[in-house]
Amino acid sequence: MIFNTPIFYLFFLVFLSVYGLVLGRRRPKVYFIIVSSLVFYGAWNYRFIPLLVGSAVADYFIAQAIGRSTDPGSRKRWLTLSIGINLGILGLFKYADFVLESVGDFLGLFGVAADLPTLAWVLPVGISFYTFQSLSYTIDVYRGDMEPRKGLAEFTAALSFFPQLVAGPILRARQILPQMHDLPVPTWANVKRGALLVTTGVLKKTAADLLAIPVAKAFDSTEPVSLLETWTGVLAFAGQIYGDFAGYTDMAIGLALLLGFQIPLNFNLPYLAVSPIDFWRRWHISLSTWLRDYLYIPLGGSRNGGRFRNVMITMLLGGLWHGAAWTFVVWGAFHGLIISISHSLTKVKGLALFHENPRWWIQTAKWAVTFYLVLLGWVLFRAQSLSDGWAMLGDMHGLGAALPEPSGIAGRVLIFTLVTVAAMHLMDRAVLRGGWTAELPSWLRWSRPVLFWLFLIIGQALCLIIGEPSNEFIYFQF
Amino acid sequence: MNSSTSSSRSIFARVLLVTVLGMGAALGLVRAYAAALGASGEAFLGRVLQARAALPQIIAEEDDLVIFYGSSMVQAGFSARVFDRELTERGAEVKAFNFGFGGLNPLFQDYFARRIRETFEAEDREIKLTLIEFNPFQTTKTRYEGAVSSIDAYVGMLASRQELRDILFEDPTRGVRILNIHHLRDDVSAEMATFYFGDEMGFLPPVPESDLPEDEANQERLEALGERMGEKFDEEYPDYEPAAWNWGWQGAGTIPSERSEETLQIFEDYYAALTTDKHMTDDKLWRQYSADVSNLDFEEELVAAFIRLVGEFQQISEHVEVVLLPRNTEWIVYTPEVQARLDGVVQRIRDETGVTVRDFQVIDAVSNDMFSDTTHLGRYIGDVPFTRFLVDHYAESLGARVADDEPTS
Numbered sequence: 001m002i003f004n005t006p007i008f009y010l011f012f013l014v015f016l017s018v019y020g021l022v023l024g025r026r027r028p029k030v031y032f033i034i035v036s037s038l039v040f041y042g043a044w045n046y047r048f049i050p051l052l053v054g055s056a057v058a059d060y061f062i063a064q065a066i067g068r069s070t071d072p073g074s075r076k077r078w079l080t081l082s083i084g085i086n087l088g089i090l091g092l093f094k095y096a097d098f099v100l101e102s103v104g105d106f107l108g109l110f111g112v113a114a115d116l117p118t119l120a121w122v123l124p125v126g127i128s129f130y131t132f133q134s135l136s137y138t139i140d141v142y143r144g145d146m147e148p149r150k151g152l153a154e155f156t157a158a159l160s161f162f163p164q165l166v167a168g169p170i171l172r173a174r175q176i177l178p179q180m181h182d183l184p185v186p187t188w189a190n191v192k193r194g195a196l197l198v199t200t201g202v203l204k205k206t207a208a209d210l211l212a213i214p215v216a217k218a219f220d221s222t223e224p225v226s227l228l229e230t231w232t233g234v235l236a237f238a239g240q241i242y243g244d245f246a247g248y249t250d251m252a253i254g255l256a257l258l259l260g261f262q263i264p265l266n267f268n269l270p271y272l273a274v275s276p277i278d279f280w281r282r283w284h285i286s287l288s289t290w291l292r293d294y295l296y297i298p299l300g301g302s303r304n305g306g307r308f309r310n311v312m313i314t315m316l317l318g319g320l321w322h323g324a325a326w327t328f329v330v331w332g333a334f335h336g337l338i339i340s341i342s343h344s345l346t347k348v349k350g351l352a353l354f355h356e357n358p359r360w361w362i363q364t365a366k367w368a369v370t371f372y373l374v375l376l377g378w379v380l381f382r383a384q385s386l387s388d389g390w391a392m393l394g395d396m397h398g399l400g401a402a403l404p405e406p407s408g409i410a411g412r413v414l415i416f417t418l419v420t421v422a423a424m425h426l427m428d429r430a431v432l433r434g435g436w437t438a439e440l441p442s443w444l445r446w447s448r449p450v451l452f453w454l455f456l457i458i459g460q461a462l463c464l465i466i467g468e469p470s471n472e473f474i475y476f477q478f
Numbered sequence: 479m480n481s482s483t484s485s486s487r488s489i490f491a492r493v494l495l496v497t498v499l500g501m502g503a504a505l506g507l508v509r510a511y512a513a514a515l516g517a518s519g520e521a522f523l524g525r526v527l528q529a530r531a532a533l534p535q536i537i538a539e540e541d542d543l544v545i546f547y548g549s550s551m552v553q554a555g556f557s558a559r560v561f562d563r564e565l566t567e568r569g570a571e572v573k574a575f576n577f578g579f580g581g582l583n584p585l586f587q588d589y590f591a592r593r594i595r596e597t598f599e600a601e602d603r604e605i606k607l608t609l610i611e612f613n614p615f616q617t618t619k620t621r622y623e624g625a626v627s628s629i630d631a632y633v634g635m636l637a638s639r640q641e642l643r644d645i646l647f648e649d650p651t652r653g654v655r656i657l658n659i660h661h662l663r664d665d666v667s668a669e670m671a672t673f674y675f676g677d678e679m680g681f682l683p684p685v686p687e688s689d690l691p692e693d694e695a696n697q698e699r700l701e702a703l704g705e706r707m708g709e710k711f712d713e714e715y716p717d718y719e720p721a722a723w724n725w726g727w728q729g730a731g732t733i734p735s736e737r738s739e740e741t742l743q744i745f746e747d748y749y750a751a752l753t754t755d756k757h758m759t760d761d762k763l764w765r766q767y768s769a770d771v772s773n774l775d776f777e778e779e780l781v782a783a784f785i786r787l788v789g790e791f792q793q794i795s796e797h798v799e800v801v802l803l804p805r806n807t808e809w810i811v812y813t814p815e816v817q818a819r820l821d822g823v824v825q826r827i828r829d830e831t832g833v834t835v836r837d838f839q840v841i842d843a844v845s846n847d848m849f850s851d852t853t854h855l856g857r858y859i860g861d862v863p864f865t866r867f868l869v870d871h872y873a874e875s876l877g878a879r880v881a882d883d884e885p886t887s
Contacts, residue, residue: 001651002651005651005654005655006654006655006657006658007650007651007654007655009501010654012497013494013497013498016490016493016494016497017494019490020486020487020489020490020491020493020494021487021490021491021494024483024486024487043650043651185485185486185489185490186489186490186493187489188489188492191489191492191493191496195496195500210672258493258497453500456500457500457503457504457507458504458507460500460501460504461503461504461505461507461508461511463668464504464505464508464663464668465508465511465668465671465672466668466671466672
C-alpha cells in the first residue's frame with residue numbers, strides 16, 4: 001500500500017475518521033494505530049507481521065530488563081540479546097544469501113567448487129528501518145540516555161506507526177515514544193505544513209518515476225548508449241533516488257503531521273552539499289545520525305587517530321545497510337574514502353583558502369567537485385554489478401569503447417532531468433522556509449492563503465495526471 | 479465529551495475536510511483538463527463500446543448470425559455486407575458482423591468476449607458461425623509492453639461488476655485503482671495521460687522512419703483522392719444514416735455493384751498513390767517497432783488470453799474456427815525459426831481449444847497488391863476478395879449453395 005495510490009488515500013481517510021472523530025480516549029487510539037499499521041504492513045505481506053510485532057515485544061521487555069538491572073554484566077547481556085535478535089533477523093533475511101554466495105565465489109577463486117545452498121527468502125519490507133529503530137531504544141536505555149517506558153502497546157504503536165514504517169525516517173525512541181504517549185493533536189500550522197509536505201513528496205515521487213526512463217536507458221540497456229545519454233542517465237538517477245526516497249519521507253512526515261506527530265526532516269538540499277561530509281549531513285539524515293551515534297562514536301569516533309578506520313567501517317556498513325550486494329559495499333567504501341580524504345584535506349595548510357571560505361566561486365568549485373563525486377558514487381549504487389559500474393564509469397570519461405551518437409531526444413531529456421532535479425530542491429527550499437508564499441513581496445501577502453492552497457491542489461492534480469507504471473519505491477527494498 | 483476531546487475532533491474534522499476537498503478539487507482539475515483534450519474512455523474504446531451497446535440489436539436479428547472477431551486486420555479485411563449479400567444470393571439467410579477492433583489485444587478481447595457471451599446467454603441466442611482471428615502481431619511481448627499503460631483503464635471499461643469485485647478482493651490495490659480510473663477519472667489513467675503528453679512533447683523515442691524522400695505531389699494527390707472518395711460516398715449513399723455502431727465498417731461502400739465506375743477507379747487510384755515505397759517501408763518499420771512483426775516473440779499472457787476468449791465463443795456458438803488472415807508476404811517474411819514459433823502457438827491453440835485453425839495467410843484469392851499497408855487489406859481492393867473467399871469456404875457449412883470453383887486452403 002504505497003502512499004501515492006488510491007487505496008492508501010481510502011485507508012488514510014478511514015484512519016483519520018476513526019482516529020480523529022470516532023475515538024476519543026487515548027488507549028483505544030493507541031490500539032487503533034497498531035491495528036491500522038499492521039493492516040498497512042500486511043498489505044505487502046501479512047506473513048511478516050509476527051516478525052514486526054515479535055521485534056517490538058522482544059525489545060520492549062529487553063529494555064525493561066535493562067532498566068531494572070543494576071548489574072553492568074547483566075545489562076550488557078540483555079543489550080547483546082537485543083542486538084543479536086535485531087541483527088539476527090536482519091542478517092537472516094537480508095544478508096544470509098549474500099554471505100553464502102560470496103563464500104562460494106571466494107572458494108571458487110581457489111578452485112573449490114562450493115555450491116552452497118541459499119535461502120531465497122523474500123525480504124520483509126521496511127526491515128532495515130524498524131530493526132534499527134527498535135535497536136536504538138534498547139541502546140538508549142542501556143546507555144542511560146532514556147528510561148524504559150511503560151506500555152507495550154505504545155511501544156508497538158511507535159515501532160509500527162504506518163507513516164514511517166516501511167521507509168523511515170528512522171525514528172529514535174526518544175522522539176516518538178513520548179508522542180505516542182501524549183497523542184498530540186495537530187495545530188493548524190502543522191496541518192498546513194503536513195499538507196505541503198505530502199504534496200511536495202508526491203510531486204517528487206512522480207518526478208522520480210519519470211526520471212526512471214532515462215535511468216533505465218543508461219543502466220539497463222543492452223545496446224551501447226551515447227556519452228550524453230550516459231551522463232543524463234547518471235544525473236537522472238541522482239534525481240530519481242532523491243525524488244523517490246525524499247518524496248516518500250516527505251509524505252511520511254506530512255502524514256504524521258496531519259495526525260499531530262512530529263517527525264524530523266530526513267533531507268536538507270543534499271545536492272547543494274559542498275563536501276562529502278556535508279553531503280552526509282544532508283542526505284538520509286536519520287540513517288547518518290544513527291550510524292554516527294550507534295556505530296561511529298562507539299567505535300571511538302575521531303579519537304586516538306582512529307578516524308579513518310572508523311569512518312571506513314561506518315560507511316562500509318552504511319553501504320551494506322542499503323543492500324546485500326558488493327555494489328553497495330563498494331559504494332559505502334567510496335564514500336568512506338572521500339569523507340576521510342575531505343577530513344585530511346582540512347588539515348592541509350596550503351588549502352586553507354578553501355576551508356569555510358564563503359566566496360561564491362570557492363563554494364561553487366567545492367559544490368561541483370562534491371556533486372561529481374556523489375554522481376560517481378551513484379553509478380556504483382545503481383549498477384547491476386561492479387563490472388557494469390566500472391564499465392559505465394569508463395564510458396562517462398571516454399575510457400571505454402566508442403559510443404554511438406545520441407538519439408534525437410537526448411538533449412530534451414537532459415534539460416528535463418536538470419530542471420526536475422532543480423525543481424525538487426526548490427520545493428525543499430520552500431518547505432524548509434515554511435512555504436514559498438512566505439517569500440512573496442508584502443503587497444502580495446493578501447494572496448498567500450489562496451496561492452498556498454492553489455499550489456497544493458495543482459500539485460496534486462499534476463501527480464494525478466502523470467503516471468508511470470511499475471515504479472515501486474526504491475528504498476522499500478532496503 | 480470534555481472540551482479537549484471536542485476541540486481535538488474539530489481539528490481532525492478540518493484535516494479530513496482539507497484532505498477530501500483538496501483531493502476532490504485536484505481530481506476536478508484533472509477531469510476538466512482531460513475533457514478539454516477530448517480524452518475519455520469513449521475516445522479510446524468507442525468502437526468497442528458501441529459494439530457492446532449494439533449487442534441487443536444483433537441478437538434480435540432473425541437470420542443466422544456470423545461474427546468475425548479480431549483486430550484491425552479483421553476490421554479492414556472483412557466486409558460483412560458482401561458476406562451477407564453473396565450468401566443470400568446462394569440461398570442462405572445469414573447476418574454477419576465485423577467485430578474487428580484496432581488496438582484491442584487478446585487480453586482486452588477476452589474481456590469483451592465475456593460480455594458478448596453473457597449477453598447471448600441471457601437471451602438464449604446462438605451464433606451460427608464465429609470466426610476468430612489469431613493475429614500473431616497482437617500477441618507479442620512488444621505489443622503487450624505497448625499496452626501496459628492502458629490495461630487497467632481498459633479493464634475498467636470492459637470488465638463486469640463481478641470481475642471488478644473479484645479483482646478488488648484478490649488485489650485490493652489494483653482493484654481500487656481500476657475503480658478510481660473508471661468512476662472518477664473517466665477511464666483515463668495517469669499512465670495514459672503521461673504517454674500522451676510524452677508523445678506530444680517529444681519525449682518518446684522517435685518512431686522509426688526510412689530515409690526515402692516524401693513525394694509531396696503524391697501526398698497532395700492522395701489527399702485529393704481521399705476527399706473525392708468521401709464526396710462519392712455522399713453522392714451514392716444519399717440516405718446514409720450512420721448507425722450507432724460504426725456502420726461504415728460493416729462493409730458499406732465495398733460492394734462494387736453499388737458503386738459507379740468512376741468511384742471504383744478512384745479507389746484503385748487511391749491505393750496506387752498510397753502504397754508507395756516510402757509508405758510501405760515506414761509502415762514496416764513501425765509495425766516492427768510496435769509489434770515485433772518479423773520476430774514474433776510471443777507473450778504468454780496474451781496467448782493464454784486468446785485461448786480463453788476462444789472458449790467464451792465456444793459456449794455460445796454452433797461452430798467456431800480460428801483464422802489466420804492473409805499476410806503481405808512481400809513485407810512480412812518469416813524465418814524458419816519465427817515460422818516454427820508461430821506454428822507452435824497455433825498448435826497450442828488447436829490443442830487447448832479443440833477448434834479448427836485455418837491458415838489463410840497465403841491464399842490464391844488475395845495478392846500482395848490488395849494490402850493498404852504491410853498488414854491490412856485495403857478497403858474494396860482487399861476486403862471484398864477475401865470476404866468472397868470466406869463465402870466460398872464457409873458456404874456449405876452455412877447452408878448455402880457451393881460455387882463450382884471451391885477454393886482450397
